[in-house]
Amino acid sequence: MTDKEQDTGAEHQGAGAKPTRSGFVALIGATNAGKSTLVNRLVGAKVTIVSHKVQTTRAIIRGIAIHDNTQIVFLDTPGIFKPRRRLDRAMVTSAWGGAKDADAIVLLIDSERGLKGDAEAILEGLKEVPQPKVLVLNKIDRVRPEELLKLAAAANEAIKFDRTFMVSALNGSGCNDLMDYLASTLPEGPWYYPEDQISDLPMRQLAAEITREKLFLRLHQELPYASHVETEKWEERKDGSVRIEQVIYVERESQKKIALGKGGEAVKAISTAARKEISEILEQPVHLFLFVKVRENWGDDPERFREMGLDFPR
Numbered sequence: 685m686t687d688k689e690q691d692t693g694a695e696h697q698g699a700g701a702k703p704t705r706s707g708f709v710a711l712i713g714a715t716n717a718g719k720s721t722l723v724n725r726l727v728g729a730k731v732t733i734v735s736h737k738v739q740t741t742r743a744i745i746r747g748i749a750i751h752d753n754t755q756i757v758f759l760d761t762p763g764i765f766k767p768r769r770r771l772d773r774a775m776v777t778s779a780w781g782g783a784k785d786a787d788a789i790v791l792l793i794d795s796e797r798g799l800k801g802d803a804e805a806i807l808e809g810l811k812e813v814p815q816p817k818v819l820v821l822n823k824i825d826r827v828r829p830e831e832l833l834k835l836a837a838a839a840n841e842a843i844k845f846d847r848t849f850m851v852s853a854l855n856g857s858g859c860n861d862l863m864d865y866l867a868s869t870l871p872e873g874p875w876y877y878p879e880d881q882i883s884d885l886p887m888r889q890l891a892a893e894i895t896r897e898k899l900f901l902r903l904h905q906e907l908p909y910a911s912h913v914e915t916e917k918w919e920e921r922k923d924g925s926v927r928i929e930q931v932i933y934v935e936r937e938s939q940k941k942i943a944l945g946k947g948g949e950a951v952k953a954i955s956t957a958a959r960k961e962i963s964e965i966l967e968q969p970v971h972l973f974l975f976v977k978v979r980e981n982w983g984d985d986p987e988r989f990r991e992m993g994l995d996f997p998r
């Protein structure tokens with residue numbers, strides 16, 4: 685992986701006599717387990733997109749958190765699931781690839797769903813992984829304590845985890861203990877990134893992800909996974925605003941109609957919501973222009989995979 689090669693050598697000097705620590709922590713979990721929500725919670729800002737639909741996260745996105753004198757770089761991996769399409773295969777490969785180079789692995793389980801389905805397969809795959817492993821049961825706000833204990837015991841029977849934590853990524857409970865533990869176990873060494881950096885996702889890509897999130901939230905069932913957003917133009921203007929042009933790619937004419945909505949109503953609402961959020965993050969006015977285009981079989985096009993930061997599976 686290139687994560688460690690991207691070390692800027694930016695040594696942090698500000699933590700007094702205490703040595704600095706740093707490292708990479710991969711978050712593994714079935715789709716919808718709450719990985720993006722947890723990264724955003726631990727980093728304290730929205731660096732990855734969250735939606736109630738599965739497979740929102742496509743490529744590895746890092747969130748960078750500082751806890752005491754430790755810098756923790758989180759690898760938010762796409763959910764691991766049984767691959768069907770080519771894009772699915774690339775996402776799963778990317779998730780396991782991210783885990784390979786991390787200093788520690790966190791397996792996140794949706795406590796409500798338990799070990800059914802994909803979680804079981806992930807536990808099996810994790811047996812081969814040599815790094816320290818931490819079990820995190822998420823969504824504890826939805827489950828009774830005795831159920832949580834049963835679940836923790838069952839997972840630890842399959843694999844011996846170094847530690848088990850129970851958290852709610854949504855309301856933050858248990859998250860501080862998890863951070864304390866992760867921070868204390870990472871190796872001593874200089875920080876990988878400057879102190880104020882929270883993600884390495886380029887702004888153009890983050891802006892496209894935000895639009896994709898709004899698209900998902902608005903169109904629910906109507907537009908499944910046949911859509912993809914790219915930022916095509918980014919122009920800083922003299923008046924301090926930025927003009928952004930993005931294209932929503934869909935696979936069929938019928939999907940284009942859905943994305944546009946009656947009289948362009950859907951795309952307008954998506955654009956308004958995305959513009960507001962991008963503008964808040966950039967702290968500058970944004971003019972956002974969205975175009976909807978049909979590109980058949982984009983899911984089989986190597987170029988689209990590269991743009992999403994995924995290797996094209998042959």
Ligand SMILES: Nc1nc2c(ncn2[C@@H]2O[C@H](COP(=O)(O)OP(=O)(O)OP(=O)(O)O)[C@@H](O)[C@H]2O)c(=O)[nH]1
Pocket residue numbers: 713714715716717718719720721722733734735736737738739740741742761762763764822823824825826851852853854855
């Ligand atoms: N009740 C509850 N809901 C949560 C919690 N954490 C996450 N969720 C919800 O679970 C859903 C999925 O969360 P995500 O963070 O997108 O999940 P993910 O694992 O990144 O999903 P993929 O991108 O599909 O891999 C969202 O609707 C979240 O709001 C939690 O602690 N409690």
